Amino acid sequence: MSALAREPLLARADPAREESPLPEMNALEETLADYRRSGVTTGAHLMQHLRPELAARGVLSAAALRDVPDGRFVRTAGHAIVRQRPGTAKGFCFLTLEDETGTANAVLTPRYFARFRAALHGADLLEIAGPIQNVDGVIHVRVRELTPLRAHGELPRSHDYR
Numbered sequence: 001m002s003a004l005a006r007e008p009l010l011a012r013a014d015p016a017r018e019e020s021p022l023p024e025m026n027a028l029e030e031t032l033a034d035y036r037r038s039g040v041t042t043g044a045h046l047m048q049h050l051r052p053e054l055a056a057r058g059v060l061s062a063a064a065l066r067d068v069p070d071g072r073f074v075r076t077a078g079h080a081i082v083r084q085r086p087g088t089a090k091g092f093c094f095l096t097l098e099d100e101t102g103t104a105n106a107v108l109t110p111r112y113f114a115r116f117r118a119a120l121h122g123a124d125l126l127e128i129a130g131p132i133q134n135v136d137g138v139i140h141v142r143v144r145e146l147t148p149l150r151a152h153g154e155l156p157r158s159h160d161y162r
Helices: 027-038 046-056 063-067 110-122
Strands: 073-084 093-099 102-108 125-135 138-142 145-149
Touching: 027 046, 046 073, 046 093, 046 125, 063 073, 063 125, 063 138, 073 102, 093 110, 093 125, 102 110, 102 125, 110 145
Parallel strands: 102 138
Antiparallel strands: 073 093, 073 125, 093 102, 125 138, 125 145
């Protein structure tokens, strides 16, 4: 066997030494690029990039909701991964938000669904607020406020109304 056959395939290749004309992406841009390319990311969860700003405003993570007593008013935020409004639910809407710590469930009464319908359908990242229902480890936020959040990029679509 010749010496060339034992060398790695590109051992003698001259690597490009030019700097890229594009600026390097920051961590948030990399996450958003992952979502655009494949619909998922192997890096940090999108909400992790937004957490410092959210925490400064008192917005809790999904995991932190477990420690909140029943009835307390809370704020949480996440990527809407499921929106359901079954015909048998008398107009109630059920929402699942995902963040870097897990998922948070929320319920909108018909009145609040009507109030927030446009925002609920128009945004993938949502901040919600309302009293928490925490009974025997089953946790829901009864939505009284709903605000779209911006991440400046395309996100995977939620699994809606099936």
